[in-house]
Amino acid sequence: MNLRRDVFQAIADPTRRAILLLVASQSLSAGAIAANFDTARPTVSKHLQILTECELLQQEQNGREIYYHINATKMKQVADFIEPFRKMWDDRFNKLESVMKKYKNK
């Protein structure tokens, strides 16, 4: 069984995206992250585990606590390089749609 997580699936979840935003500016402990959500602590832990498995988050041991920070390289890969590509196709398809709507009404 392939246990490797898909990065794009990982960022499809709104809670996981919110976690990424939280740790974007600073390293936070699991407890500090969980405090920002109404969700049960084990659920947040599960999200952290998924984000760590697909290398979007990196763990750092600090005393007794594990801190999470963002893996900039991986994030860059996802956000920067897929979005302009998607945008390019979205623009192209929008054009197609408007051209064909005019064509239909002729």
Added chain:
Amino acid sequence: MEQKTKINAEEGRQDLVITREFDLPVDLLFKAYAEPEIVEQWMGTKVLKLENKKYGSYQFETKDKDGNVVFQSSGVIHDVWPNEKITRTFEMRNTPFGVQLEIYEFERLADDRSKLNMHVIYESAEQRDQVLKLPFSYGINMAHNRLQEVVGKLK
């Protein structure tokens, strides 16, 4: 907000899937790929040749305002099922991206709704990632050029 155009590009694979839903009947969506003068309008390129049939081929070309060719692409059409499916190859000339196999599936959702499923297979996972990064590096270059323009005017 739900995005209309979705890209599914799994890590380490040499293919990707682009899907999009249109407020168009499926025959009009198909026509947008089959009629040269319509392709020209939405692709923004000149269609030198487009034989949308089994064993047909196509050639696109874009020139800048000074008449220099800036983009050339071509491919062969493997098969066509009207209003359902097109299988074809695509290659951009003078680029290191190689040839790609494209499978277009046109799906009727309702009288005025349709969906395009575009499966693209590249020669390798590395080549796919290069193509994915292309608009990104282009965007950076554009930003850089604009910056140079602005800075140039300040001089």
